[in-house]
Amino acid sequence: MSVVRLTHFTDPHLYGDETEALRGVATLPALTAALARAQTHDWPPDALLVTGDIVQDDPAGYPHFRRLFGALGLPVLCIPGNHDEPEAMRRELAGPPFVLGGHVDLGRWRIVLLDSCLPGSASGRMSPEALRGLDAALGSAGKRHCMVCLHHHPVPMASRWLDRVGLENAPEFLATLDRHQNVRVVVWGHVHQTYDALRKGVRLLATPSTCAQFLPNSDDFAVDPRPPAYRTLELRADGSLLTEVVWLDQRAGGSSRSACSAA
Numbered sequence: 001m002s003v004v005r006l007t008h009f010t011d012p013h014l015y016g017d018e019t020e021a022l023r024g025v026a027t028l029p030a031l032t033a034a035l036a037r038a039q040t041h042d043w044p045p046d047a048l049l050v051t052g053d054i055v056q057d058d059p060a061g062y063p064h065f066r067r068l069f070g071a072l073g074l075p076v077l078c079i080p081g082n083h084d085e086p087e088a089m090r091r092e093l094a095g096p097p098f099v100l101g102g103h104v105d106l107g108r109w110r111i112v113l114l115d116s117c118l119p120g121s122a123s124g125r126m127s128p129e130a131l132r133g134l135d136a137a138l139g140s141a142g143k144r145h146c147m148v149c150l151h152h153h154p155v156p157m158a159s160r161w162l163d164r165v166g167l168e169n170a171p172e173f174l175a176t177l178d179r180h181q182n183v184r185v186v187v188w189g190h191v192h193q194t195y196d197a198l199r200k201g202v203r204l205l206a207t208p209s210t211c212a213q214f215l216p217n218s219d220d221f222a223v224d225p226r227p228p229a230y231r232t233l234e235l236r237a238d239g240s241l242l243t244e245v246v247w248l249d250q251r252a253g254g255s256s257r258s259a260c261s262a263a
């Protein structure tokens with residue numbers, strides 16, 4: 001496996017009610033459309049990645065997710081978000097093809113799945129156990145390149161309201177990454193917008209939601225009218241990667257793709 005290909009969906013915010021909308025977007029039809037769009041291009045990837053807020057505080061949303069993602073014949077790598085219900089999530093997504101937490105080795109890459117949720121809070125925190133687990137997963141990766149996945153943003157997003165609900169102990173998280181030379185990319189959800197930056201040679205990526213988006217660079221909460229989206233990732237054996245965000249253009253029934261970039 002010289003190239004590892006992932007499709008990243010995040011923050012679908014599903015309800016038990018198939019028609020219920022969040023901020024004007026019916027969340028199950030939007031996720032269904034995003035998945036259908038992904039299946040028309042470069043399918044299948046080696047795995048799917050879903051970085052939290054699978055449901056909107058409604059455990060009845062999990063069976064919809066299981067039905068949609070459970071029969072694709074692909075590993076589905078999942079972590080929780082602040083709107084997930086951890087017990088119901090573990091119960092409903094128990095066993096293959098779902099992988100909850102831990103790490104997965106694919107070709108020359110190790111994918112590390114972290115739980116950054118802080119019970120009862122919209123912001124996140126990496127527990128001492130999670131930080132030790134991260135340190136151990138990076139330390140035992142051998143010659144593999146590492147991709148680290150979490151729900152909350154570990155760097156400021158230049159958005160005052162969002163930056164109050166990021167990863168509270170981001171300095172500890174980043175210091176753990178800095179102890180290792182094999183981290184190539186960190187990926188998160190939560191912020192419902194795209195982000196692409198480089199920190200100490202590590203690519204930092206946020207992926208927009210498969211439902212409604214948040215307006216970037218806004219001091220106060222504001223919805224962005226951009227459509228649902230998902231991200232593709234091509235992880236190469238030399239540690240470089242190619243990624244793009246695919247936006248669903250619902251009015252035209254098509255989609256638009258952002259510029260590709262490699263690091």
Ligand SMILES: [Fe+2]
Nearest residue numbers: 011053081190
């Ligand atoms: Fe979310």
